[in-house]
Amino acid sequence: MMNQFMRQVAAIVWKDFTVELKTRELFVSMFIFAVLVILIFIFSVDLSIVKANEVGPGILWVAILFAGTIGLNRSFMLEKENQCIQGLMLAPIDRSVIYFGKMLSNLAFLLIMEAFLLPVFMIFFNIDLISHLFPLLFVILIGTIGFSALGTLLSSLSANLKTRDIMLPILLYPMMVPIAIGSVKMTSQVLAGEGLSSVMNWVGLTLCFDVIFIGVSIMTIDYILEE
Amino acid sequence: MVENPNPPAPDIAISVRDIKKNFGFIEAVRGVSFDLRKGEFLTLLGPNGAGKTTLLNMLSSLTRPTSGTATVAGYNVLDGNPALRKEIGVISHSSYLYADLSAFENMLFYAKIYGLENPKARAVEVVAEVGLKARLHDRVRTFSRGMLQRLSIARATIHNPSVLFLDEPYTGLDQHASSLFKDYLQSLHTQKRTLILTTHDIQRGFEMCDWVAILVRGRIVYMERAESIKRADLENIYIETVKKNMAPQ
Numbered sequence: 001m002m003n004q005f006m007r008q009v010a011a012i013v014w015k016d017f018t019v020e021l022k023t024r025e026l027f028v029s030m031f032i033f034a035v036l037v038i039l040i041f042i043f044s045v046d047l048s049i050v051k052a053n054e055v056g057p058g059i060l061w062v063a064i065l066f067a068g069t070i071g072l073n074r075s076f077m078l079e080k081e082n083q084c085i086q087g088l089m090l091a092p093i094d095r096s097v098i099y100f101g102k103m104l105s106n107l108a109f110l111l112i113m114e115a116f117l118l119p120v121f122m123i124f125f126n127i128d129l130i131s132h133l134f135p136l137l138f139v140i141l142i143g144t145i146g147f148s149a150l151g152t153l154l155s156s157l158s159a160n161l162k163t164r165d166i167m168l169p170i171l172l173y174p175m176m177v178p179i180a181i182g183s184v185k186m187t188s189q190v191l192a193g194e195g196l197s198s199v200m201n202w203v204g205l206t207l208c209f210d211v212i213f214i215g216v217s218i219m220t221i222d223y224i225l226e227e
Numbered sequence: 228m229v230e231n232p233n234p235p236a237p238d239i240a241i242s243v244r245d246i247k248k249n250f251g252f253i254e255a256v257r258g259v260s261f262d263l264r265k266g267e268f269l270t271l272l273g274p275n276g277a278g279k280t281t282l283l284n285m286l287s288s289l290t291r292p293t294s295g296t297a298t299v300a301g302y303n304v305l306d307g308n309p310a311l312r313k314e315i316g317v318i319s320h321s322s323y324l325y326a327d328l329s330a331f332e333n334m335l336f337y338a339k340i341y342g343l344e345n346p347k348a349r350a351v352e353v354v355a356e357v358g359l360k361a362r363l364h365d366r367v368r369t370f371s372r373g374m375l376q377r378l379s380i381a382r383a384t385i386h387n388p389s390v391l392f393l394d395e396p397y398t399g400l401d402q403h404a405s406s407l408f409k410d411y412l413q414s415l416h417t418q419k420r421t422l423i424l425t426t427h428d429i430q431r432g433f434e435m436c437d438w439v440a441i442l443v444r445g446r447i448v449y450m451e452r453a454e455s456i457k458r459a460d461l462e463n464i465y466i467e468t469v470k471k472n473m474a475p476q
Contacts, residue, residue, distance in 0.1 A: 004342055007339065007342070008339070008340055008342065010339075011336060011339035011340050012340075014336070014339075015325065015328070015332075015336045018328060018332055019325060019327045019328060022327050022328075022366075023327050078325070081325075081326060082321050082322045082323060082324055082325070082326060083319070083321035083322075083323055084323050084324070084325055086289065086317075086319070086321065086323055087323030087324075087337070087382065088340070089289055090287060090289065090312055090315070090316075090317050090323075091312060091337070091340045091341055092309040092310060092311075092312040092313040092341060092342070092386075093309060093340060094309065222307075226289075226290070226291065
């Protein structure tokens with residue numbers, strides 16, 4: 001039963017990756033947008049006055065969240081074209097399979113984009129990420145999981161609205177505040193050379209919200225997709 | 228789950244009892260009841276907004292009825308049992324196909340989602356069955372409307388369902404594509420599948436069916452065996468029935 005669930009989730013992830021490999025629409029637009037955000041900030045901040053360690057994490061997360069929203073908007077639009085979402089809903093699968101498939105696709109696309117973005121961030125801000133790599137990757141991973149979990153749910157909700165391009169950020173950003181603050185704080189402290197042990201309260205908070213967002217999504221996705 | 232006090236007979240594929248659907252104050256379906264035996268073909272006619280698509284959406288468990296019950300292939304649609312969806316296939320005017328994937332990739336995806344054994348072989352097999360093997364690895368975006376509908380048949384039958392719902396499948400097809408589509412439909416009917424077709428094309432809808440029903444304002448106002456209707460009379464029956472039931476009450 002569990003194997004079948006995982007295979008069906010994997011099928012949705014495989015489908016999203018195959019589409020992306022053919023079109024390259026999502027990755028390219030997300031990456032270019034994120035780089036542009038970092039570029040704009042780098043010209044507005046005088047790094048001889050402020051420390052890169054202090055402003056960098058906020059700018060990095062703004063770039064990730066804004067670029068990620070582009071990806072989320074596209075995620076369910078793919079399912080709306082030719083009403084493919086109906087085809088998925090007609091399949092003998094639990095609706096949570098659709099949610100987890102789309103969420104893992106979004107998460108994977110974001111993580112790949114971040115893997116390309118971090119070297120750009122390192123060069124522009126002249127911050128040594130290598131020496132803090134593992135704690136930094138952990139912090140980025142748990143922040144991105146929360147963003148993908150909530151973003152996937154809300155993009156499925158807003159996909160049916162005429163004003164979806166506006167509604168997704170309006171719904172998403174206020175609810176993302178706890179994870180965004182936690183992620184910025186954790187990244188900041190990790191880049192300042194403090195270990196993960198010093199940010200455990202933020203790690204706990206972020207993980208709590210990850211679990212809450214995933215739990216709420218599983219409970220509500222049935223109704224959201226049906227309506 | 229409450230047991231149905233009047234369970235359908237074993238040879239009944241679809242049993243609908245006083246099913247209703249409201250969208251806010253709008254009554255889309257206002258108490259529809261009928262039975263369809265296994266292997267029978269029902270053509271559902273009706274003007275725009277009569278509730279045909281809503282009815283099919285309820286029977287295929289896409290939309291939850293406001294009240295009433297319906298059993299399809301032995302499963303109550305209210306239970307939301309995924310096993311019901313193994314028994315049904317839906318062909319609509321939308322293809323439910325990913326435009327940037329090839330025909331093979333689309334079928335492979337659906338074969339995996341339906342948990343079929345040997346999904347690659349099945350994907351190739353169904354594409355060949357609808358005469359598109361030469362276009363197996365072409366992107367669906369490059370397909371004509373007729374080819375898309377044929378591939379929709381492959382998608383809807385990949386898991387070999389016993390019941391098929393066809394929601395205005397002729398929309399946008401030219402004469403040649405319609406004729407080809409009709410042939411595939413005929414072959415599905417001869418395979419003893421139970422079919423419900425909604426269409427505005429009265430003559431085409433009449434060609435293969437066992438039953439004809441007319442839905443007006445969310446109610447079945449006419450249902451007759453096709454063999455008891457003269458082909459030439461059907462258009463008049465339809466127009467008169469719709470006119471009578473659309474008149475202000």
